[in-house]
Amino acid sequence: MKETSLDIKDLQLNALLEVTQAVNNNLPEDDLLKIYKFTLLADLKINKLALYTQREANWICRVNFGTKNNLIGSPLPEEYMELKNQMGLVETSFDEFDAVFPVYHKNKLLAVVFIESDSELGVQNRFLNALTNIILVAIENKRLARQQMEQEAYRRELEIAKKVQNFLFPKELPKIERLQIEAFYLPHHDVGGDYYDYIQIDENKFLACIADVSGKGVPAALLMSNFQASLRALVRQTKNLKEIIEELNLTTYVSGNAENFITFFAGIYDFKTKELEYINCGHNEIILKHGDTIELLNDGTTVLGMFDPLPFIETKKLSSLDEFFLFTYTDGLTETFNEKDEAFEFDRLLEILKGECPKDLSEFHNQILEALNTFKGSRSFHDDITMLSCRIQNK
CATH class of the missing domain: 3.60.40.10 (PPM-type phosphatase domain)
Structure with missing residues (x-):
């Protein structure tokens, strides 16, 4: 049991290092999401996952694996909209998933994540929260930087x-x-x-x-x-x-x-x-x-x-x-x-x-x-x- 726990810790550490390196290399948003997906698939005991983030006014699925149907691009089910006002792991009746949790950064909701895992959910929740936070904060920072560059270009054009x-x-x-x-x-x-x-x-x-x-x-x-x-x-x-x-x-x-x-x-x-x-x-x-x-x-x-x-x-x-x-x-x-x-x-x-x-x-x-x-x-x-x-x- 102790050895298994250490193995999981090593896997989690490797996953964090890989994701951090990808962020430091300033990879595009889609590449960061792919690394996030394959890191979870290869290194962690997560069987199914659906990651929903906001694009403009809509919440849609951006990362998905393990489910019978492809959820990419599908809207966040309406009954989970209230999660935007909660924190922590919540049991879900969403087909194929064991749990759902919202991911926040500085009181701003970045994502809603559905998972099914063989590991203890409490441990996975804390790690997934951290990993998802790193990826999505990086994506949000890239979006803000891009927006700032566009605004600066528009300002120069306006001048x-x-x-x-x-x-x-x-x-x-x-x-x-x-x-x-x-x-x-x-x-x-x-x-x-x-x-x-x-x-x-x-x-x-x-x-x-x-x-x-x-x-x-x-x-x-x-x-x-x-x-x-x-x-x-x-x-x-x-x-x-x-x-x-x-x-x-x-x-x-x-x-x-x-x-x-x-x-x-x-x-x-x-x-x-x-x-x-x-x-x-x-x-x-x-x-x-x-x-x-x-x-x-x-x-x-x-x-x-x-x-x-x-x-x-x-x-x-x-x-x-x-x-x-x-x-x-x-x-x-x-x-x-x-x-x-x-x-x-x-x-x-x-x-x-x-x-x-x-x-x-x-x-x-x-x-x-x-x-x-x-x-x-x-x-x-x-x-x-x-x-x-x-x-x-x-x-």
Whole structure:
């Protein structure tokens, strides 16, 4: 009896050394579980075993041997969920097993283990607990290290995307007597998919635009950066707004694999002719205010990047515009929700725009933000919010 007990101790010691060496060699998770399985099979008197661990929200079998049916991937039986609040060996009615015990590390449940053994269960329980703990703590540490590395990689990616996005927006906007442009941008995440721009074409013409890419975060920001680069290159080559849009659509179609799309509004104003040529590519209703008249600029085409070629396309020219106010925005503004799950919507925005043309554009943007904050109450913004206002005094 004494000799048998010593033999078991030697086997257990060898098993611990093998597992510890495997952990120190930083083997992959699946290899650690295989070593755990074969160590128990070869060195210990365990006939049947099923090891359940948590993967995301589910508890499934990761190691299994000796049973009639293969339990790998099967969920932990519901009646044993309560074991997560217990410690120590518990008798089980689970077919083919003598006992079940939970394995903890620092009050965190790592595993639920079912066994059948020829040895004294109390001794096996203590050793199995220790062995399982070593393996699963190592796996948990590897998971945390991998998660930390992924988070660090994502953080670096985010920093790069943020720098790229900062280059999208013009560093300075004109604020002279005949032309005032003001912009506001509030990303929902660290980086977003909204974009606005002002491009001086020549001494008489400029282009102002706003866009919103489907999707959020880094992919949206990178797609938009490609869009901005294409736009600026095209404006240097041609002043034909229709040609610019056709090329932008093709670029977006290729870059986004016809899976992502961009809503876009662009207007070119000519101080000499007092004409505004614009196109609306599936974007929100853009507001033009001149005198007491409010005009909605909706003509154009569908969103960019979904079809090649575009199913239809037209630009529109508005003449005799010497003094006017142009307000552009993305749908994060009108789709801000309140505590009753009601959207801010276009009508509330239009109400703010009644009356005289805003003289201080920054103050006007603040007025809209105050209205949004009052409307949403405790709700948070769920999308990027961008506004671009343009005031022309060309008399």
